[in-house]
Amino acid sequence: MDIVKFTIDGKEIEVPKGTTVLQAARANGINIPSLCYLKDVNKTAACRVCLVEVGPKLIASCSLEAENGMAVKTNTKKVRDARRTVVELLLSNHKRECLTCIRSENCELQSLAKELNIRDIPYEGEKIKGDLDVSSKSIVRDPEKCILCGRCISTCGDVQSVYAIGYGNRGFKTKVTPAYERGLGDTVCTNCGQCIMACPVGALHEKENIVDVWKAIEDPEKVVIVQTAPAVRVALGEEFGLQRGTRVTGKMTAALKKLGFDYVFDTDFGADLTIMEEGTELLNRLNENKNLPLMSSCCPAWVKFVEHYYSDMLDNLSTCKSPSEMEGALIKSYFANKMGIDPKKIVSVSIMPCVAKKFEGDREELGKDGLSDIDYVLTTRELARMIKEAGIDFNNIEDDEFENPFGEATGAGVIFGATGGVTEAALRTIYEITSGEELKDVEFKAVRGTEGIKETEVKLKNGKTVKAVVVNGLANARKVLDEIKAGSKKYDFIEVMACPGGCVTGGGQPIINSREREEIDIKAQRAKGIYDEDKSLPIRKSHKNPYIIKLYKEFLGEPNSHVSHEYLHTHYVKRNKF
Amino acid sequence: MSNAENRLNDFDPNDSKGQEVKKFIQEHKNIKGGLIPVLHKIQDVYGYLPKETLNTVSDSMNIPLTEIYGVASFYSYFSLTPKGKHVIRVCLGTACYVKNSQAIIDEIGRELGITVGQTTSDGKFTLEATRCLGACGLSPVMMIDDKVFGRLVKDDVPKILSEFN
Ligand code: SF4
Ligand code: SF4
Numbered sequence: 198m199d200i201v202k203f204t205i206d207g208k209e210i211e212v213p214k215g216t217t218v219l220q221a222a223r224a225n226g227i228n229i230p231s232l233c234y235l236k237d238v239n240k241t242a243a244c245r246v247c248l249v250e251v252g253p254k255l256i257a258s259c260s261l262e263a264e265n266g267m268a269v270k271t272n273t274k275k276v277r278d279a280r281r282t283v284v285e286l287l288l289s290n291h292k293r294e295c296l297t298c299i300r301s302e303n304c305e306l307q308s309l310a311k312e313l314n315i316r317d318i319p320y321e322g323e324k325i326k327g328d329l330d331v332s333s334k335s336i337v338r339d340p341e342k343c344i345l346c347g348r349c350i351s352t353c354g355d356v357q358s359v360y361a362i363g364y365g366n367r368g369f370k371t372k373v374t375p376a377y378e379r380g381l382g383d384t385v386c387t388n389c390g391q392c393i394m395a396c397p398v399g400a401l402h403e404k405e406n407i408v409d410v411w412k413a414i415e416d417p418e419k420v421v422i423v424q425t426a427p428a429v430r431v432a433l434g435e436e437f438g439l440q441r442g443t444r445v446t447g448k449m450t451a452a453l454k455k456l457g458f459d460y461v462f463d464t465d466f467g468a469d470l471t472i473m474e475e476g477t478e479l480l481n482r483l484n485e486n487k488n489l490p491l492m493s494s495c496c497p498a499w500v501k502f503v504e505h506y507y508s509d510m511l512d513n514l515s516t517c518k519s520p521s522e523m524e525g526a527l528i529k530s531y532f533a534n535k536m537g538i539d540p541k542k543i544v545s546v547s548i549m550p551c552v553a554k555k556f557e558g559d560r561e562e563l564g565k566d567g568l569s570d571i572d573y574v575l576t577t578r579e580l581a582r583m584i585k586e587a588g589i590d591f592n593n594i595e596d597d598e599f600e601n602p603f604g605e606a607t608g609a610g611v612i613f614g615a616t617g618g619v620t621e622a623a624l625r626t627i628y629e630i631t632s633g634e635e636l637k638d639v640e641f642k643a644v645r646g647t648e649g650i651k652e653t654e655v656k657l658k659n660g661k662t663v664k665a666v667v668v669n670g671l672a673n674a675r676k677v678l679d680e681i682k683a684g685s686k687k688y689d690f691i692e693v694m695a696c697p698g699g700c701v702t703g704g705g706q707p708i709i710n711s712r713e714r715e716e717i718d719i720k721a722q723r724a725k726g727i728y729d730e731d732k733s734l735p736i737r738k739s740h741k742n743p744y745i746i747k748l749y750k751e752f753l754g755e756p757n758s759h760v761s762h763e764y765l766h767t768h769y770v771k772r773n774k775f
Numbered sequence: 776m777s778n779a780e781n782r783l784n785d786f787d788p789n790d791s792k793g794q795e796v797k798k799f800i801q802e803h804k805n806i807k808g809g810l811i812p813v814l815h816k817i818q819d820v821y822g823y824l825p826k827e828t829l830n831t832v833s834d835s836m837n838i839p840l841t842e843i844y845g846v847a848s849f850y851s852y853f854s855l856t857p858k859g860k861h862v863i864r865v866c867l868g869t870a871c872y873v874k875n876s877q878a879i880i881d882e883i884g885r886e887l888g889i890t891v892g893q894t895t896s897d898g899k900f901t902l903e904a905t906r907c908l909g910a911c912g913l914s915p916v917m918m919i920d921d922k923v924f925g926r927l928v929k930d931d932v933p934k935i936l937s938e939f940n
């Protein structure tokens with residue numbers, strides 16, 4: 198490797214050739230502010246906040262490669278003044294309403310203004326105007342807060358290969374927009390929410406449902422039932438200052454009861470059920486050699502991606518509803534019946550690491566007799582806001598537990614939260630069902646880890662081999678599907694989670710700013726919490742869950758039965774590519 | 776992005792404009808930087824960039840529509856909406872500007888209910904602002920189609936427009 202020697206503020210520094218001055222400085226404890234730069238994703242060098250002095254010139258350090266003999270200065274009057282002017286100009290064209298902004302105290306522009314000691318904004322001019330885009334079921338865009346950094350565009354395009362948004366117009370009129378300035382809800386947007394995670398400011402956020410949920414809780418007529426996805430429990434604590442990835446399952450259930458939910462269920466149960474249904478579906482398709490590869494359908498962003506871009510492969514998608522939707526369907530049928538509750542009085546809420554789930558919750562086909570399987574979806578962030586609003590001392594609350602019949606879940610259900618989890622859980626069950634033997638080592642290490650594409654092959658006792666591929670991030674999914682279509686790859690099963698890292702780093706999770714994103718591997722930290730929880734549970738295979746066994750006995754009959762199809766399966770629609 | 780060829784075949788074989796565009800796309804689709812010449816061609820052939828045609832460009836050249844839209848909306852040469860039957864171009868060059876051609880633009884805008892870059896809903900007029908038309912002696916100047924009108928005052932506007940109605 199070639200080494201480059203240069204100085205920053207007089208300090209001798211050696212870095213591999215190709216390193217930018219910004220990276221080199223940060224690696225050596227020298228702080229250079231940045232705003233548009235997002236490691237591995239966005240290098241537009243659009244904001245000029247990261248200016249440094251090199252010779253007579255001011256240069257953006259995020260796109261400046263270090264060279265031998267370079268003498269960089271990061272802390273001169275000239276540099277400080279220039280950075281200040283850059284930020285002042287940004288602020289002069291910004292809808293400054295920090296007090297009521299959803300990103301207040303977690304906004305990179307706000308912290309910059311603070312860091313640079315900006316006390317007034319000398320330039321007052323025309324401000325960019327634009328209507329709030331509320332056309333999407335999941336995401337709200339506020340063009341008046343957008344600083345045109347391009348982080349969302351690179352994420353949507355390069356990371357997700359969805360290309361729902363781009364720059365439009367030019368000069369003062371430049372904006373981030375879907376083609377033809379359409380509403381985001383009217384585009385190929387998959388609602389993955391990764392653009393929200395990338396946005397440094399409050400220009401992109403989830404469509405909140407906090408008010409709706411409070412209203413339901415206050416209504417004495419309603420029975421408000423909540424369920425929480427696997428990935429929420431390893432991230433919620435972060436909103437209360439706990440270390441990233443801390444497991445807070447007990448505190449979370451306790452807080453939900455304090456908030457006033459009537460029943461607190463675990464989506465992990467729905468995940469166990471999904472394994473029963475989807476596992477059986479896979480075995481059937483393998484037997485009939487039909488509609489292979491089977492593609493997972495838990496992730497609504499992935500499903501919508503297929504509906505837009507690969508509508509010729511809709512039959513490959515599993516007909517299984519997602520775990521939360523399955524559980525929602527059972528809450529208003531099996532459970533309501535059991536408890537003698539009128540299903541019309543039930544308000545079913547799910548807490549998800551995800552904003553695409555809001556869109557999913559609204560899908561017409563996910564319901565029965567005019568009742569939606571899920572009424573409201575809250576993100577992990579929204580739940581944290583409700584807990585704060587209610588004044589609950591989250592960190593000191595005493596642990597509580599989920600309630601039955603949807604409270605008991607296995608380790609297999611928990612690992613759905615990490616990429617590879619669905620596949621691992623399915624393999625645990627399929628292996629035992631087809632062999633009748635006990636699977637001793639339940640950990641399929643080949644499908645763990647955060648790489649974008651992981652392949653594995655498992656030989657079943659009946660002689661069949663299952664070739665599976667585990668994918669996270671939609672650009673990776675596009676790659677795999679294109680290879681399948683070109684005939685260069687063949688699989689029996691494809692698991693896709695739209696969000697890089699899977700649901701643990703979903704679009705509804707606590708937002709990590711660009712600096713922290715550089716420093717820690719958040720995907721791995723949260724996934725560790727998930728696998729720890731798996732390990733801690735006495736039962737780790739879905740088909741061994743006693744409540745699952747009971748559910749089939751009392752209500753569903755057997756996996757993929759007629760009743761199952763009525764409640765737990767769904768269909769998809771072809772959507773436009775443009 | 777599949778079905779690329781299929782979409783190109785959507786061009787009606789009897790439509791000579793469509794065939795001209797199709798041929799041009801085919802020749803440029805694998806060329807780096809081919810997008811801008813293709814958009815120019817489409818603009819020249821149709822007088823604007825029709826939506827359907829841009830979808831075809833996206834598919835056949837494997838360029839996301841948002842990127843094409845970005846380019847098309849960046850350059851003022853391209854128009855995303857069809858132009859009106861008559862194109863009004865008011866000069867905003869220095870000489871005309873000094874003689875307050877902006878007031879003429881405003882007046883036309885008021886008369887027609889549109890702003891610069893827009894077309895009336897009946898498709899009759901498109902209003903544009905242009906750089907120097909080279910008739911500074913007559914400033915302020917405008918052209919409607921290829922007819923020049925000079926030494927304009929605001930009050931001339933209604934009468935001139937009525938000539939084209
Ligand atoms: S939600 Fe996902 S698909 Fe939609 S605009 Fe954002 S990044 Fe793109
Ligand atoms: S919406 Fe956010 S991420 Fe996208 S360009 Fe604007 S400020 Fe940047």
Ligand code: SF4
Pocket residue numbers: 388389495496497498499550551552553554694695696699700701702703704705
């Ligand atoms: S990966 Fe998970 S969090 Fe992300 S869109 Fe899919 S289901 Fe939602």
Ligand code: FES
Pocket residue numbers: 230231232233234241242243244245246247248257258259260
């Ligand atoms: S230009 Fe370097 S961070 Fe924006």
